[in-house]
Amino acid sequence: MDGAFxxxxxxxxxxxxxxxxxGAEELADSGAATLTVRRVARRAGLSxxxxxxxxASKEHLLAAVFLAHLRSAPGAEPAADLPVEERLAGYVxxxxxxxxxxxxxxTALRSVFLxxxxxxxxxxxxxxxxxxxxxxxxxxxxLTGEARRTARLLLxxxxxxxxxxxxxxxxxxxxxxxxxxxxxxxxAGQTASSSVDPSxxxxxxxxxxxx
Numbered sequence: 001m002d003g004a005f006x007x008x009x010x011x012x013x014x015x016x017x018x019x020x021x022x023g024a025e026e027l028a029d030s031g032a033a034t035l036t037v038r039r040v041a042r043r044a045g046l047s048x049x050x051x052x053x054x055x056a057s058k059e060h061l062l063a064a065v066f067l068a069h070l071r072s073a074p075g076a077e078p079a080a081d082l083p084v085e086e087r088l089a090g091y092v093x094x095x096x097x098x099x100x101x102x103x104x105x106x107t108a109l110r111s112v113f114l115x116x117x118x119x120x121x122x123x124x125x126x127x128x129x130x131x132x133x134x135x136x137x138x139x140x141x142x143l144t145g146e147a148r149r150t151a152r153l154l155l156x157x158x159x160x161x162x163x164x165x166x167x168x169x170x171x172x173x174x175x176x177x178x179x180x181x182x183x184x185x186x187x188a189g190q191t192a193s194s195s196v197d198p199s200x201x202x203x204x205x206x207x208x209x210x211x
Contacts, residue, residue, distance in 0.1 A: 011054050018044040019054055023065040032107035037061055056119050059111045063120040066108035067127055073098030077137075084142035085180035088151065089173050091138050092158055096169055147183040154179050 022044035026035050036058060041051035055061040078090035099109070111117075112124045135152060143151050158176045161167040167175075 015046065015050065016054055018046065019051055019061070020065060020068045023061050024069065027062070027065060027108065032062065035062070057117050059115045059117040060119040060123070062108040062111040063115060063117075063123040066112050067123050069108075070098055070127065071130070080140070083181070084139060084151075084184060085177045087138045087140075088135075088155055088180055089177050091134065092155065092162075092173055092176060095159060096162055099163060143180075143183060147185070151180050151183055 019040060023035070023040045026040050026043055030039075037051050037055055038048045040061060041048045044051070055064060073094070078087040080087075082090070111120055112127055115121065115124075135155065139148055139151065154176055158172045162169045162172050
């Protein structure tokens with residue numbers, strides 16, 4: 001666990017981890033509405049004073065629980081030999097699976113992106129940095145410049161559409177694959193015109209003798 005989680009670097013990592021584990025358990029057992037830093041401290045077998053040295057507020061604690069969940073969620077890296085659009089789709093699959101934790105995890109997610117607590121905002125910066133690092137790694141050298149920036153927007157849009165239930169996850173995934181495939185540069189030596197098959201009508205014209 002890095003410094004994104006807690007307020008003070010002198011807090012022992014083991015203490016921070018106990019609070020994060022207890023926070024996740026409290027969230028799962030009782031929900032976000034009744035979760036407090038004091039209740040989490042009690043579950044972890046620590047004093048409230050110690051807990052507040054680590055997490056300044058409920059919002060901060062929920063954001064940290066979300067980040068810990070996201071980083072610990074299983075998910076294999078997409079195979080490097082897959083086309084970039086399939087690698088990005090695999091990335092979406094892993095994120096959707098990681099975020100499939102029910103309404104209480106959604107509350108923790110809102111603490112990350114909609115919270116006003118400065119410590120929660122710091123965790124948001126870590127979530128965004130994690131997202132960008134993984135995205136760059138998945139893209140590799142296959143997408144650069146404007147194409148990479150467009151793919152990032154497409155990926156974010158897919159996550160929003162699936163996360164809010166506006167689009168079916170499988171349909172949104174398929175749309176992402178098609179859109180990113182169109183962003184891929186053509187193979188060396190192949191131009192847009194050379195990659196298009198001649199239409200049946202033009203072929204028949206070429207074979208038809210003039211009257």
